[in-house]
Amino acid sequence: MTKRPPLHYIREPSEIYAESFATVRKEARLDRFDPSMQPLVTRLIHSCGMVEIADRLAFSPNAAREGMAALAAGAPVLCDCEMVGAGIIRRYLPADNQVIVTLNNPSVPTLAKDIGNTRSAAAVELWRDHIDGAVVAIGNAPTALFHLLELLDQCWPKPACILGFPVGFVGAAESKAELAANPRGCDFVALRGRKGGSAMASAGVNALAAGLPEDGT
Ligand SMILES: C/C1=C2N=C(/C=C3N=C(/C(C)=C4\N[C@@](C)([C@@H]5N=C1[C@](C)(CCC(=O)O)[C@H]5CC(=O)O)[C@@](C)(CC(=O)O)[C@@H]4CCC(=O)O)[C@@](C)(CC(=O)O)[C@@H]\3CCC(=O)O)C(C)(C)[C@@H]/2CCC(=O)O
Numbered sequence: 001m002t003k004r005p006p007l008h009y010i011r012e013p014s015e016i017y018a019e020s021f022a023t024v025r026k027e028a029r030l031d032r033f034d035p036s037m038q039p040l041v042t043r044l045i046h047s048c049g050m051v052e053i054a055d056r057l058a059f060s061p062n063a064a065r066e067g068m069a070a071l072a073a074g075a076p077v078l079c080d081c082e083m084v085g086a087g088i089i090r091r092y093l094p095a096d097n098q099v100i101v102t103l104n105n106p107s108v109p110t111l112a113k114d115i116g117n118t119r120s121a122a123a124v125e126l127w128r129d130h131i132d133g134a135v136v137a138i139g140n141a142p143t144a145l146f147h148l149l150e151l152l153d154q155c156w157p158k159p160a161c162i163l164g165f166p167v168g169f170v171g172a173a174e175s176k177a178e179l180a181a182n183p184r185g186c187d188f189v190a191l192r193g194r195k196g197g198s199a200m201a202s203a204g205v206n207a208l209a210a211g212l213p214e215d216g217t
Contacts, residue, residue: 020046028054036064040189040207047203048195056192058180063161063187067135067208070160076100077205078127078136078159080120080144080166087202088137092209102126121147132157135208138164139201142171145179152184163204164190167197 010016024042028051033041037059045051071077074095079085085101093099102108102123112122120141127134127148136159138145145166152158164179166172176190189204 024051027051030054034061036068036212039210039212040064040067040204043203043207043210044191044200047199048197050195053191053195056195057189058176058192059189060183060187063189064208066187067161067163067189068211070133070135071095071097071209072211073133075160076130076134078102078130078134079201080123080138081140081198083198084137084139084201084205087139087199088205089209092206094209094211097209098130100127100130117147118143120144124148124151128156131159134159135205136162137201137205138162138166139196139198140166142166142168142175145175146171149175149178149182149184152186158184158186160187161208162186162188162190163201164188165196165198165201165204167195169194172196 010019021042024045028045030038030041041054041057045053072094074097076098077088077100079099079101081103082101085099088099103119105123105126108119108122111125112119115122118141121143124144124147136148145164162179164176166175173193176192179188179190180192191200
């Protein structure tokens, strides 16, 4: 067997994180974000490897602060799909917050037929009892975000913060544009355009759950 030279790469987790976040801070344009938003934006970039997304984020001024406060107060996290829920680092959650995904509830396929929409949209109907003051994380389904906005128009209670990261070519850009144009009185963060994804939505929740660094930066 040929003896190959050892591969050189960083093996220490804390060193990997430190170098990664330092690279994001060096290469991304973070100065337009206030200190409460910068850790969130850094973590979003870290989750997808694209520093340019910083320029495509739409957000309300208090989004990060309100999202952090909601989690600290014990609010649940409502996710559009299992992938978003799976990416949430439970040990970061400040109040052992519930992470709720209703997509695979047995009633959802029938509900989807009844309302003439996707399973992802139907699953949002089951958020009714949890939505007041919650953190919503949508990383996959444009129809989930569209339907949430429709339900807010029907006077549903408001979540504290909506993280809008649906991805793809059908409805993703449009659903996020609608959120940014009219967030129905909710705080929000959304990535404009086709890019997004479950990993980004999870990363957004993880940033809110981790809170601000102790020096406030
Ligand atoms: C149209 C859909 C799109 N899905 C995308 C990308 C990915 N989806 C994955 C997986 C495994 C799932 N997607 C579903 C949510 C499924 N995807 C849809 C729907 C048909 C409609 C949603 C919508 O348009 O709003 C949706 C089914 C539904 O009736 O709601 C999923 C539930 C499908 C299933 O289980 O059968 C499933 C969710 C699994 C979970 O709970 O986590 C992918 C991994 C790709 C794959 O199918 O293998 C990928 C993940 C992307 C991510 O980061 O989340 C798009 C691109 C969002 C696409 C919508 C737009 C388009 O351009 O087509």
